[in-house]
Amino acid sequence: MPVDWQQYLGPFTVVALIAVGVWEMRQPLSVFQLSLARRWALHFGLWAGMGLFVNFALRLSAIGLAASLSGQMGFAAFFLVHDFVLWCSHWGMHRFGVLWVWHSIHHSDPDMDASTGLRFHPIEGLWDQGVMLGMVWLLQPSVDAVIGLQFLGIASNYFIHANVALPVRVEALLQWVLMTPGLHRPHHSVEVAGQKGNYGIVLSIWDRVFGTLPRRSFDPALGVEGVPVEETIQPLYVLGKLPWREWKRL
Numbered sequence: 001m002p003v004d005w006q007q008y009l010g011p012f013t014v015v016a017l018i019a020v021g022v023w024e025m026r027q028p029l030s031v032f033q034l035s036l037a038r039r040w041a042l043h044f045g046l047w048a049g050m051g052l053f054v055n056f057a058l059r060l061s062a063i064g065l066a067a068s069l070s071g072q073m074g075f076a077a078f079f080l081v082h083d084f085v086l087w088c089s090h091w092g093m094h095r096f097g098v099l100w101v102w103h104s105i106h107h108s109d110p111d112m113d114a115s116t117g118l119r120f121h122p123i124e125g126l127w128d129q130g131v132m133l134g135m136v137w138l139l140q141p142s143v144d145a146v147i148g149l150q151f152l153g154i155a156s157n158y159f160i161h162a163n164v165a166l167p168v169r170v171e172a173l174l175q176w177v178l179m180t181p182g183l184h185r186p187h188h189s190v191e192v193a194g195q196k197g198n199y200g201i202v203l204s205i206w207d208r209v210f211g212t213l214p215r216r217s218f219d220p221a222l223g224v225e226g227v228p229v230e231e232t233i234q235p236l237y238v239l240g241k242l243p244w245r246e247w248k249r250l
């Protein structure tokens with residue numbers, strides 16, 4: 001009887017976060033400004049709320065759609081196309097104000113660790129889910145390819161946000177192909193110029209092709225300009241006031 005891997009996605013989200021959290025404690029890159037417990041509580045709340053919202057709003061998961069289409073596209077091909085489309089989507093979030101309004105919530109974290117990978121506004125979650133559904137509909141990947149990609153997406157999301165100091169040689173080696181904590185951290189710079197690059201999700205090759213990798217690595221101040229640090233762990237500010245502030249600036 002085949003294993004129903006879909007049922008393990010939720011537990012994997014929690015277990016992988018704890019595993020990366022332990023890694024961060026052993027090899028931390030920087031000291032946090034805010035309470036870890038309060039940040040993690042907010043980020044878990046956003047993740048749980050977004051899951052309910054997105055599933056309720058769409059009533060259809062990418063896995064369910066793939067199963068109904070009985071597609072055959074394999075994991076490797078679907079992964080490559082999907083990673084490129086996500087690169088384009090992420091570029092668009094920093095190019096078009098109406099998308100940045102929602103993506104700014106992710107960037108507003110003044111600290112960065114694996115839990116930042118859960119910090120998304122439900123509207124951005126809806127956008128991402130829509131992109132995924134569109135790709136499944138167009139490309140018709142196999143169910144296994146979609147499920148495999150979702151596991152990879154969770155793991156890579158934690159990895160690129162991890163507050164870890166990788167050995168310099170390992171970081172340099174990985175950067176040739178993959179996005180790493182060292183590549184993604186500059187993207188979270190409080191300076192807008194720093195955010196305009198390193199859009200990759202899993203692979204770094206798209207940023208190389210389009211010339212959006214910075215010339216040097218640096219360890220910037222993180223967050224969104226003008227956002228008070230204490231407000232970034234207030235749910236009402238994160239879900240309402242911040243997107244409204246960014247909307248008014250369009």
Ligand SMILES: [Zn+2]
Binds near residue numbers: 107187
């Ligand atoms: Zn971004």
